[in-house]
Amino acid sequence: MNVYTYSETRQKLSHVLDSAKKTGRVLIRRQDGTIFSLTPVDSPKSPLDVKGIATDLSTTEVVSFVRESRSRDS
Numbered sequence: 001m002n003v004y005t006y007s008e009t010r011q012k013l014s015h016v017l018d019s020a021k022k023t024g025r026v027l028i029r030r031q032d033g034t035i036f037s038l039t040p041v042d043s044p045k046s047p048l049d050v051k052g053i054a055t056d057l058s059t060t061e062v063v064s065f066v067r068e069s070r071s072r073d074s
Contacts, residue, residue, distance in 0.1 A: 001023060001025055001026065001027060002016075002019050002023065002026045002027070003026070003027040003028075003029055003035075004016055004026060004027070004028050004029070005028070005029055005030075005031075006028060006029065006030045006031065009028050016028075016038070017038075017040075020038045020039060020040050021040045024039065024040070025037055025038065025039045026038045
């Protein structure tokens with residue numbers, strides 16, 4: 001875990017943030033000795049963010065299959 005001074009953090013904020021992302025946590029120490037912890041926050045993913053699949057189907061064929069499936073459900 002890396003420890004940065006307040007001055008270093010101000011001067012190299014991008015570097016400090018990259019370090020926190022890489023290691024999971026960095027500490028920032030003020031001149032009076034107070035220490036703060038900086039940790040990255042995981043951003044929530046959309047349930048629609050799914051990995052695609054490779055297929056030889058054309059867009060027209062996929063749309064046709066979806067329409068056929070919907071007509072059977074009615």
